[in-house]
Amino acid sequence: MPVEAGERVAARIDEARLWQRHMEMARFGGTPAGGVNRQALSEADGEARRQIVGWAQGRGYEVASDAIGNLFIRRPGRDANAAPVIGGSHLDSQPTGGKFDGAYGVLAAFEVLEALDEAGIETRRPVEVVSWLNEEGSRFQPGTMGASIHAGSVFLDDILHVTDADGIVLSDALKAYLATTPDLPERPFGFPIAAYVEPHIEQGPVLEEAGESVAVVEGVQGLRWFGVEITGEAAHAGTTPRALRRDALKTANAMLTRLYQAAQDQADLLRFTVGRFEVLPGAPNTVPARVYFTIDLRHPEAAEIARMTHEIEAATRDLTAPCEAAASRLADSPPTVFDAEVVATLERWRDRLGLAGRRMMSGAGHDAMHIARVAPAAMIFVPCEKGISHHESENAKPEDLAAGARLLAATLTDLALRD
Ligand SMILES: [Zn+2]
DSSP, rough: OOOOOHHHHHHOOOHHHHHHHHHTTTTTOOTTSSOOOOOOSHHHHHHHHHHHHHHHHTTTTTTEEOOTTEEEEEEEOOOOSOOOEEEEEOOOOOTTTTTSSSHHHHHHHHHHHHHHHHHHOOOSSSSEEEEEEESSSSSSSSSSSHHHHHHTSSSHHHHHTBBBOOOHHHHHHHHHTTTTTOOOOBOOTHHHHSSEEEEEEOOSSHHHHHHHHHEEEEEEEEEEEEEEEEEBBBBBBOOOOOOOOOHHHHHHHHHHHHHHHHHHOOOOEEHHHHOOOOEEETTBBBBOEEEEEEEEEEESSSSHHHHHHHHHHHHHSSSTTTEEEEEEEEEEEEEEEEEHHHHHHHHHHHHHTTOOOEEEEEEEESSSHHHHTTEEEEEEEEEGGGGGGTTTOOOHHHHHHHHHHHHHHHHHHHHHHHO
């Protein structure tokens, strides 16, 4: 087989340099426990932005921003008018986040630009790095803010008034953030993207357990949230006989017993979580008058989410007497199926580069699910230690990060050489 351009670029991925950049980036918002607190639009987020812009300008790349602060670093191709091929992710973190969630995708894509330079490859299309603004949504909601605005599913004007927990308005925080990198040319939202590939740590244990270094991600499972409210009646715990009780917790217990049972799918693909549970008035000697709980439901297939929705509605209807119950939908995000051609290209390169890995669905939401609505998109996962993420102890191996970057390098090069 002749050596293809993608292989030459992959061979230039520098594991030590990529790791070093992670350590340098982790200084911005670095916590004593070794994690990162780099919430969107914070001072640390602005410093991280200034750092990557500095690296990019040092290499002579063109840097641009859009009005929400999505950042684009461009290595030009032969055809200046061709839509770019883009790799990247996000630089913001959870308040007690780690060094790799998000940062990996941006730094791996940046490594690809450098590898393209060092391999001396001229692509037809420009190759770009993106850092989407505010993926995490821990400070300003909604999360995946920059990617959803790019994709047109959220409008900038509708969210500029949003405030954080300290009452700081998004528009003010954004102004200060954009001022960290003045004089960048402005990109419009929604410009055409030829293909988008997002590398990310898996945030789950599957790859590490299997001893595999990469996964080609073919989609993102769907998610639906419910809030369930059960209304009974407060009464004295010592004096009220069973027949006269309207115990909201007893009803909740009956409903949840049935729902946990219904959620036991054979394939273990359904994710059913009650993460918040409130009992009122919450006194040891009073029959509970009210229970509120949330349900977080996830599955790769819309039909399974619909089946569980049906179960929740049935439980809310049939198991509630003598109380009343109502379930309301709090969030709904249908499953994402990534682009078949981008997925096939990733798999071809994974095999050609001799990387061990599988196909999988993402259990968590990512910027890529929004971009997939407007451009051919897919993702790469690499293992992280014990699957731990959104935690200061988040960790990954330099060789796995490099393996994912090699797959990204070959794939973006291949896609950028195409018409
Ligand atoms: Zn992330």
